[in-house]
Amino acid sequence: MSLINVVNLTFAHEGSYDNIFENVSFQIDTNWKLGFTGRNGRGKTTFLKLLLGKYEYSGTISANVNFEYFPFDVTDSENNTIDVIESIYPTCLQWQVMRELSLLQVSEDVLYRPFATLSNGEQTKILLATLFLKENSFLLIDEPTNHLDMKARKLVSDYLQSKRGFILVSHDRAFLDNCVDHILSINKTNIEIQKGNFSTWWANKERQDNFELVENEKLRKEITHLQSAAKRTAVWSDKVEKTKVGTKDSVDRGYIGHKSAKMMKRSKGIETRQQAAIDKKSKLLKNIENSEKLKISQMNFHTDRLVEFDKVSIFYGSKAACESINFTIEQGDRIALCGRNGSGKSSIIRLICGEAINYTGTFRKASQLKISYVSQDTSYLQGNLTDYAIANGIDESIFKAILRKLDFSRLQFEKDISDFSGGQKKKVLLARSLCEKAHLHIWDEPLNFIDVISRMQIEELLLEYLPTMLFVEHDSEFCNNIATKIVEL
Numbered sequence: 001m002s003l004i005n006v007v008n009l010t011f012a013h014e015g016s017y018d019n020i021f022e023n024v025s026f027q028i029d030t031n032w033k034l035g036f037t038g039r040n041g042r043g044k045t046t047f048l049k050l051l052l053g054k055y056e057y058s059g060t061i062s063a064n065v066n067f068e069y070f071p072f073d074v075t076d077s078e079n080n081t082i083d084v085i086e087s088i089y090p091t092c093l094q095w096q097v098m099r100e101l102s103l104l105q106v107s108e109d110v111l112y113r114p115f116a117t118l119s120n121g122e123q124t125k126i127l128l129a130t131l132f133l134k135e136n137s138f139l140l141i142d143e144p145t146n147h148l149d150m151k152a153r154k155l156v157s158d159y160l161q162s163k164r165g166f167i168l169v170s171h172d173r174a175f176l177d178n179c180v181d182h183i184l185s186i187n188k189t190n191i192e193i194q195k196g197n198f199s200t201w202w203a204n205k206e207r208q209d210n211f212e213l214v215e216n217e218k219l220r221k222e223i224t225h226l227q228s229a230a231k232r233t234a235v236w237s238d239k240v241e242k243t244k245v246g247t248k249d250s251v252d253r254g255y256i257g258h259k260s261a262k263m264m265k266r267s268k269g270i271e272t273r274q275q276a277a278i279d280k281k282s283k284l285l286k287n288i289e290n291s292e293k294l295k296i297s298q299m300n301f302h303t304d305r306l307v308e309f310d311k312v313s314i315f316y317g318s319k320a321a322c323e324s325i326n327f328t329i330e331q332g333d334r335i336a337l338c339g340r341n342g343s344g345k346s347s348i349i350r351l352i353c354g355e356a357i358n359y360t361g362t363f364r365k366a367s368q369l370k371i372s373y374v375s376q377d378t379s380y381l382q383g384n385l386t387d388y389a390i391a392n393g394i395d396e397s398i399f400k401a402i403l404r405k406l407d408f409s410r411l412q413f414e415k416d417i418s419d420f421s422g423g424q425k426k427k428v429l430l431a432r433s434l435c436e437k438a439h440l441h442i443w444d445e446p447l448n449f450i451d452v453i454s455r456m457q458i459e460e461l462l463l464e465y466l467p468t469m470l471f472v473e474h475d476s477e478f479c480n481n482i483a484t485k486i487v488e489l
Helices: 044-051 081-088 094-103 108-112 120-133 150-161 173-179 198-242 253-282 345-352 385-391 396-405 410-414 422-435 452-465 476-482
Strands: 003-011 021-029 033-038 058-062 066-070 137-142 166-169 182-186 191-195 305-316 319-330 334-338 358-365 371-374 440-444 469-472 485-488
Touching: 003 044, 021 058, 021 182, 021 191, 033 044, 033 173, 033 198, 044 137, 044 166, 066 120, 081 094, 081 108, 081 120, 094 108, 094 120, 120 137, 120 150, 150 173, 150 476, 173 198, 173 476, 182 198, 191 198, 198 253, 305 345, 319 345, 319 485, 334 345, 334 476, 345 358, 345 440, 345 469, 371 422, 385 396, 385 422, 396 410, 396 422, 422 440, 422 452, 452 476
Parallel strands: 033 166, 033 182, 066 137, 137 166, 334 469, 334 485, 371 440, 440 469
Antiparallel strands: 003 021, 003 058, 182 191, 305 319, 305 358
16 A cells, blocks of 8 residues: 655646646545546546646655556557557566456457457457556546446446556446545545545535535524624614713713723624624535526427337448337437447437438438437537537527536636537537527437536436437436436347
């Protein structure tokens, strides 16, 4: 066992006046299985890069371990997979590679195929296996679940559960619960570490938030009461003081002055207590995450049935992407398309969205059906938010209001979208979709890179407004909470 010590860490990106971290101090045990969570743009990936020595910072980070980062940068993906592994870890032994791959249920034949031909899930498993070949290293694992289907996520989380000595950045609640024993959370004003899994941390956070909200309300009432008392006492003091003027000689002016001073002292005492209550109140609610309610305005369609698949098979050349698909989308449905990577989920979505795709069977889509589509891909996003809103024909003020509710700062509005984090880019697509007038919303892996609290916001939105939806999402908790139907491919 050894410790990673972070002392008075302060960091801001070059050209920025806002510190991402400011005088942060904590310790990490290198034996922990540490889950790392926090809202998008708070600095999770930045912190991992600080551990790797990628940026200059003030303060100290001391450790007696080497750090290894996932995902690795694969420079030549056309090479066979075994060659890619050896380029990352030249001294690895093949039996060690096979041991790790067997734990991840990856067949030996992938080693002799070009890395580029592997599915996203296979590539993720290969790189994770390579990562854990590196002994005596503390592993920095950055969002390994993106593009993994549900079964693959469970398999990878079981694999990680059997390991130790890593930081895992993930927003998948079930995934974190299964494979971590501590949580490192970046809050609004601090960084904290708690023992337990995500559910334990979230329960503790809710208790703390509720306590602070109750305490805040008590202090608010106390401050109001003290303000009134201080005002009353000051008025009484002034009135008593004024009786010294214009009175007959028989009145004891010394007594009146003493009484006035006593009342003034009482007023000052009340003001002191009031200020103490204000100071205490100001320390509350600092880390309560604002998750304002979102809204969606979906149009009604003139018929209940919007889309129908009857024994549909989709082909790319002679290869079938999926076969004999049967389901309908009716108003009020929230359908989750589930299946392994490569089972044809995205192909079905592309067909519904109007792409020219070869298929057999019967496919019907209601005429004049308006669809709002959120794709997996965010790489094309660039420019400022104002121009993006204009280009997509949506109301800029509503669009930016939604982004504010999704934890965008006003400073973020001035940046180029291409400089946003992965989660922030995905929020741009979701906010655009929420602004669009549509009969049907189709979201393809909408939660990739999205932080946990924003996921909960989106869940709350969908359960309140009950829009008609078709979605692909591998977050099992989201699917269980939202879907009215599940179509297994």
